Amino acid sequence: MELPSSKPKVSVCVVTYNQAGFIRECLQSLVDQKTNFFFEVIVGDDASTDNTGDIAQEFADAYPGLVKLIRHKTNVGPTRNYLAVHQMAMGDYVSHIDGDDCAMPGKLQAQADLLDQRMDISFTVHAVKVIDTDKKIERSKNFPIQGSLHDLLNLGTYFVHSSVMYRKCNEFVHDPAAGEIVDYFFHIERASWGDIYFDDRILGGYRIHEGGISKSLKDREMLEVCYENAFDRALSFGIDFAVVQSARLKRRMAFAISAFMMGEKGAYKRKVFLSDNDYPYATGKHRALHWSRSVPVLMQIYMRVRNAQSNRG
Known part of the structure; x- marks a missing residue:
């Protein structure tokens, strides 16, 4: 990585809550990235009740200027935590990763190079390896290498959220009063700016574990409302x-x-x-x-x- 400049080329946004068993691996995989540009890592800890925040603080202390920590005093929820981290990003490109996932060597350089070369691309995603297994999540033969907003609507989310790196060309505005929103909403927003490129290289590790998704009827119905809002957003773009x-x-x-x-x-x-x-x-x-x-x-x-x-x- 180049010496810090006044502005990073890439901002890596990490959101986490009660992931003490995984956050160290995640952050280590990021600070170990080799690039020919300066990048920053912004961590949003949503008032974890375990020692997730303490581990993130260790990295912020050990890598000043590289790792920045937002440590919420009270739990603000996943959407506000996400927005707090992404709105703090200063890079031309923004990479998102959940605190229980990790980056493979070369991930940031590969994705930034692609966005440099392809101005028609709004964001790029990639294949991942499922951590602690031999499984991979790759692009299905039915999924496009270069997709559009129409593809995203027709197929749903066909990539892992922690594989996204997007071009920061517009400010994302969300009214907190509207409540929680899902990843799909962000993807639709960004796909309205340009195409989606699926890199078939495995550039990240993705963790599947119990407790990742609530199975209560109330939470699933809230998720449905979030998707309805995402589809309404697509209509607002004239689709x-x-x-x-x-x-x-x-x-x-x-x-x-x-x-x-x-x-x-x-x-x-x-x-x-x-x-x-x-x-x-x-x-x-x-x-x-x-x-x-x-x-x-x-x-x-x-x-x-x-x-x-x-x-x-």
């Missing part, structure tokens, strides 16, 4: 209503199936329901489930068929 509504209904169907799998039959019926206005934009499968929503055995057959197809794939 065709039919494209957005089709994507919206695909997501609603996914939430409906999740509710069914959790044994919440009433929630399933509500979520799979299609209004007259929705019906033209729904898939054939969604329409079939809508009409058969009061006959659970048909949903069970659908799930068996879907699982069989997945296993063959």
Whole structure:
């Protein structure tokens, strides 16, 4: 890394909460990055109740000017923590990484080089290795190397959030009164500025562990509202209503199936329901489930068929 200048080329934003068992590996993988430019690492600790903050402080003390720590005194929630870190970023490019994930050697240089070379790209993502396993999360043959906002709406998030490095060309504004928002909202926002490039190189480690996602009905319903807000945001960019509504209904169907799998039959019926206005934009499968929503055995057959197809794939 070059000697510190008045402005870093890349800002690495790390968000963390109660990740004492992982944050050291994450931060070490970042300070060890070799680059031909100056970068900064900004850590947002959301008032962890374990020693996550203390470990992050160790790095801030050991690497002054490189590692900067925002240590919230009270828990502000994931969205406000995320925004606090990303709004502090001074780099031309901003890399996001969750505190339980890590960067492979060469990650920052590779992604910055790509953004230097391709002005039509708003952000770049990459393949990852699942930590402590032999598994990898790579680009499916159905996913584009260079994708657009339309692809993001049609496919959903087809990459790991901790692999994102984006061009900081606009200020992201979010009203805290609007509540929590999901990663997908940020991706839609940035995809409105330019394309998404999927680098097939494995440049990061991604951790899958218990406790990462709440399974309570209340939290999942809050997540649904977050996605609805993201689709509304896409409409505000002038994306065709039919494209957005089709994507919206695909997501609603996914939430409906999740509710069914959790044994919440009433929630399933509500979520799979299609209004007259929705019906033209729904898939054939969604329409079939809508009409058969009061006959659970048909949903069970659908799930068996879907699982069989997945296993063959």
